[in-house]
Amino acid sequence: MTDGSKEIEILMQLMAKLPGLGPRSARRAVLHLIKKRGILLSPLAEAMQRVAVKVRECVNCNNISTEDICRICGDGNRGNGEICVVEDVIDLWAMERAGVFKGRYHVLGGTLSALDDIGPDELHVPKLIDRIETERVTEVILALNATVDGQTTAHYLADLLEDRVRVTTLAQGVPIGGELDYLDDGTIVAALRARRGA
């Protein structure tokens, strides 16, 4: 409840649905937007409108894009035969920020989950198999999250694909800057098992 202006009320309710914002931070955000109407509120409204109209899924890899084929799939230099499989676009963005992977992606759109009734067909797995057959794929890198669901999905995909193509996964171990005292036991076990010559 504010001063009862319907438009401001609706804006607050919608803002509170954003991840990371609750009712209080949504109120503060709306007030901030109103105070910076010219330089923030109007540009943000327009940017949202443009994205709402233009954004779609890449027909090849399911990345979000403003074209039918995303910038990465459309870039001939990235057709090096490597496909990095990720759960979600947010993971693709993380890989791209790291800036070291020069191949293409395949966004699954989630993980296998018996509980939520999500099987391979819900996950763009058939499309991945199509791509392995039609593109000249030499390696599939499974870059799934190191969660139970992510690793279950990675094992399933490794079993499914290993007869068709080389399948690898991201290494597990101590993160850069990580202190042993702050790491969970599972990470220490994984790092010890995967130890290498110094």
Add this chain to the structure above:
Amino acid sequence: MTDGSKEIEILMQLMAKLPGLGPRSARRAVLHLIKKRGILLSPLAEAMQRVAVKVRECVNCNNISTEDICRICGDGNRGNGEICVVEDVIDLWAMERAGVFKGRYHVLGGTLSALDDIGPDELHVPKLIDRIETERVTEVILALNATVDGQTTAHYLADLLEDRVRVTTLAQGVPIGGELDYLDDGTIVAALRARRGA
């Protein structure tokens, strides 16, 4: 850096300017918006556009409103002679949520600050004096924040107004549900000084 779609990039940069959102939460929010395009992104864009076009300051009390006179100033039932002075619209909203004040408001738009060169004329103080003279004001309630700047401003206003009208301030003390062990010393001192018969 994401997949390089300019529209999504711009939206992320603008979202990251909202209070409470950094680059990471802005990315997550944008992805969430894109996934909920129909039910969240488009309605949010429209709600922002409407607010950007319609919102203004109440000519009387400086509350934000979609009319020249805000709903509170326009409500005859609230003309009981009491004016509650607040620093910011966010404080007005907080008072209204409490639901106990039945008068009108005056939004200063900040606090006095020698450092930032903000004097009474920058704070809608002249307009407050006009209102005390033209409306039938019986009491001015100073509901400024219990910060150094807020209290400095409250003292200044109390000195300025006390010859014209009854001036009161919010009580200071232990907040409801507050545990002494978690309170700062200043609050305990204030509560002890303002102690009353049980």
